[in-house]
Amino acid sequence: MTRTEILIELKKVFAPYTTNKEMLDGITDETDLIKDLKINSANLVDIIIDAEAKYDIEIDYDSADKIINVGTCIDLIMEKLNHDK
Amino acid sequence: MSRRIVVTGLGVVSPNGIGIPAFLHAIQNGISGIKFMPHYRELNFSCQLAGMPDFEWEGLKNYISDVTFHGLKGTNIGYGLAAALDAWSDSGMGYETDEPRWETGCVFGNSIADTEAMKNVINRVDNKEVKKLGSRVVEQAMNSGVTSYISGRLGLGNKVITNSAACATGTQAILMGYEYIKHGYAKRMLVGSAEHVDTYVYGSFDSMRVLSRKFNDQPEQASRPMSSTAGGFIPGSGAGALILEDLDFALQRNAKIYAEVLGGSSNSGGQRLGGTMTAANSTGVIRCIDEALASSGVSPRQIDTISGHLTATNADKQEIQNWTQALNREGDDFPLTNSLKSMIGHCLSAAGSIETVAAILQIEHQFVHPNINLEDPNPEITNLVSIDCLPVKMIKKEVNIVAKANFGFGDVNSCIILSKYN
Numbered sequence: 316m317t318r319t320e321i322l323i324e325l326k327k328v329f330a331p332y333t334t335n336k337e338m339l340d341g342i343t344d345e346t347d348l349i350k351d352l353k354i355n356s357a358n359l360v361d362i363i364i365d366a367e368a369k370y371d372i373e374i375d376y377d378s379a380d381k382i383i384n385v386g387t388c389i390d391l392i393m394e395k396l397n398h399d400k
Numbered sequence: 401m402s403r404r405i406v407v408t409g410l411g412v413v414s415p416n417g418i419g420i421p422a423f424l425h426a427i428q429n430g431i432s433g434i435k436f437m438p439h440y441r442e443l444n445f446s447c448q449l450a451g452m453p454d455f456e457w458e459g460l461k462n463y464i465s466d467v468t469f470h471g472l473k474g475t476n477i478g479y480g481l482a483a484a485l486d487a488w489s490d491s492g493m494g495y496e497t498d499e500p501r502w503e504t505g506c507v508f509g510n511s512i513a514d515t516e517a518m519k520n521v522i523n524r525v526d527n528k529e530v531k532k533l534g535s536r537v538v539e540q541a542m543n544s545g546v547t548s549y550i551s552g553r554l555g556l557g558n559k560v561i562t563n564s565a566a567c568a569t570g571t572q573a574i575l576m577g578y579e580y581i582k583h584g585y586a587k588r589m590l591v592g593s594a595e596h597v598d599t600y601v602y603g604s605f606d607s608m609r610v611l612s613r614k615f616n617d618q619p620e621q622a623s624r625p626m627s628s629t630a631g632g633f634i635p636g637s638g639a640g641a642l643i644l645e646d647l648d649f650a651l652q653r654n655a656k657i658y659a660e661v662l663g664g665s666s667n668s669g670g671q672r673l674g675g676t677m678t679a680a681n682s683t684g685v686i687r688c689i690d691e692a693l694a695s696s697g698v699s700p701r702q703i704d705t706i707s708g709h710l711t712a713t714n715a716d717k718q719e720i721q722n723w724t725q726a727l728n729r730e731g732d733d734f735p736l737t738n739s740l741k742s743m744i745g746h747c748l749s750a751a752g753s754i755e756t757v758a759a760i761l762q763i764e765h766q767f768v769h770p771n772i773n774l775e776d777p778n779p780e781i782t783n784l785v786s787i788d789c790l791p792v793k794m795i796k797k798e799v800n801i802v803a804k805a806n807f808g809f810g811d812v813n814s815c816i817i818l819s820k821y822n
Contacts, residue, residue, distance in 0.1 A: 331466065331467065331470040331471075332467055332470070333467070334465060334467055355467070357535040358467075358535055359535075360534055360535040361471065361534045361535050361536065364531070364532055364534050367532075
């Protein structure tokens with residue numbers, strides 16, 4: 316799975332949690348989940364749970380703490396996907 | 401302490417009508433909201449009926465953001481939100497605000513979180529999947545979930561309090577909101593209560609053998625307050641909400657005024673003198689009513705209508721007797737008295753607020769709603785008060801002052817006195 320493919324799928328994961336729907340289409344690696352997408356920080360947990368289910372991976376608590384923007388989110392998912400192979 | 405407190409908005413999610421127009425139509429025409437619940441038969445419940453609002457869950461998207469809606473599972477919270485936000489807009493105000501509304505608070509009651517929704521938590525934890533619970537459980541499991549969702553949506557910045565007093569919760573919430581305005585803490589209070597009687601709560605009442613079990617094939621006839629065949633109550637769900645305001649504050653914004661809250665009382669019989677966890681101490685009840693009248697400056701003679709607690713158990717007779725003693729009125733001299741529970745069942749924590757909405761509509765539209773299913777009045781009750789005081793059809797008449805009371809487990813009582821605004 317390429318970064319672009321993951322990005323497309325991630326938009327669907329973020330959608331229920333962002334109040335900034337207009338911005339969702341144009342997200343890049345630098346898009347900050349809390350500042351830009353206006354996601355409630357408490358809901359990051361739900362995004363991780365949804366991503367775990369979507370990609371059939373497990374994201375441990377320490378790794379989850381590294382998620383700040385879309386780029387770090389994709390990094391983490393790619394790392395887990397590769398690791399599980 | 402000369403402040404007057406008025407009602408400027410109403411909202412309701414009732415088993416027999418959602419929204420004020422539908423609810424008004426239902427209570428004027430004696431429309432029952434009691435339905436047969438096939439699932440309860442499968443579960444071997446003795447009572448298989450419920451007053452369940454015809455509530456469209458997706459409709460909540462009209463009240464809250466999609467983000468808030470996503471993951472909302474607490475039915476009691478949904479009911480409370482809809483009633484509260486309807487009351488708010490009925491009062492002529494918009495939802496949106498950037499600044500907290502420092503002058504407005506909220507007292508909204510409920511019994512328990514939606515245990516059907518909480519079942520998922522129990523299953524996840526027991527299956528060692530706690531990591532999958534997510535962030536939205538605590539806010540819905542906490543007893544203050546309903547008030548948190550309401551106050552968050554509207555930016556309420558004054559006292560935000562969740563009360564719980566079993567079946568007296570709704571009336572108590574209204575009284576608490578009244579007192580906060582009366583004492584000058586707030587200018588406006590959103591008050592009310594919500595209840596969702598889920599399967600587990602329902603089952604617990606069923607096991608107490610306090611529910612009606614002989615009318616499962618006649619749902620609409622099953623809730624029979626004050627009748628000889630009253631064999632227990634029918635659990636109901638829903639929510640009622642009111643906007644209470646300082647009169648001057650309401651007048652400044654040209655708010656519509658439905659009625660005035662003159663006063664009230666909330667006490668306990670202390671589970672003494674015949675009072676227990678589940679039975680009211682009559683001395684406490686009479687005291688509560690008398691204190692409500694005294695705080696309102698109303699004499700017993702001025703009461704036009706009683707909106708009773710009257711659940712359709714053998715406590716109905718004792719309740720009527722308590723009213724006759726508290727008001728020192730009996731026979732033909734007793735006020736017209738009704739029980740909304742004949743139509744919607746007993747909505748527990750939500751009973752007081754839904755019934756108060758009905759009481760205010762009776763003042764607004766000058767009528768007394770019927771007691772349905774009162775074909776066979778209990779002679780022990782008609783020995784105390786004239787049968788003509790217990791209307792079985794809607795009566796159009798001048799209604800100036802209504803006494804509304806509810807009594808709950810724990811031997812807690814609440815009574816408020818409502819008046820036409822003059």
